[in-house]
Amino acid sequence: MSDHDTAQLLTIQEQIQQTHEYQYKRYITSNNTEDLVKRLKLQEWNSVYEIPEEEINQQWEKFTNIFKTELNYACPLRKTKISGKKNQKSRNEKLSKCKTRLDILHTCKTFNPMFMELYKEVKKEYDKMLRDEKGIYIGSKFSNLTIK
Known part of the structure; x- marks a missing residue:
């Protein structure tokens, strides 16, 4: 509609x-x-x-x-x-909320350029959160690794 x-x-x-x-x-x-x-x-x-x-x-x-x-x-x-793999790698609630906000801002900036700066800030925050989550995930995989 x-x-x-x-x-x-x-x-x-x-x-x-x-x-x-x-x-x-x-x-x-x-x-x-x-x-x-x-x-x-x-x-x-x-x-x-x-x-x-x-x-x-x-x-x-x-x-x-x-x-x-x-x-x-x-x-x-x-x-x-x-x-x-999908079951083990669950994303936390804060990351999900940030992604939702990023998606909304992406749509907003498309129609109104005044949202561009806010979009860039949230994008940086989201990317940092993703890197942190990936680091935690990989760290947990290495900690569970046993050497024979």
Whole structure:
């Protein structure tokens, strides 16, 4: 969706049960996407419009139920095994928050140059945090290494 110069993103989150050994992922390909678009175009949307405008939450729930049904058909969840490396190398919360802030500033600086300096500062901070995390990770690998 867009309104003049702003771009907006709509996300629909769903709770998916995960374990330490397995996770569920959606593999979205161009064929899957085309199939999803076709299925959504063929969908009967009157059930959403028949709900009075005052009941926006009901309309939203009906819309998301239809969308999720079609998404699950076109792009089903697949169970995948979690590799040990990804599981062992978890990033800390501070690093994740910094990355999110960096991503937001990257978008902001694209549309407004006044955010460029702040972006550069946060980028330096993020890069330093990444180097530190990498050093800790590699250090822990060496400390667990046994010489025969």
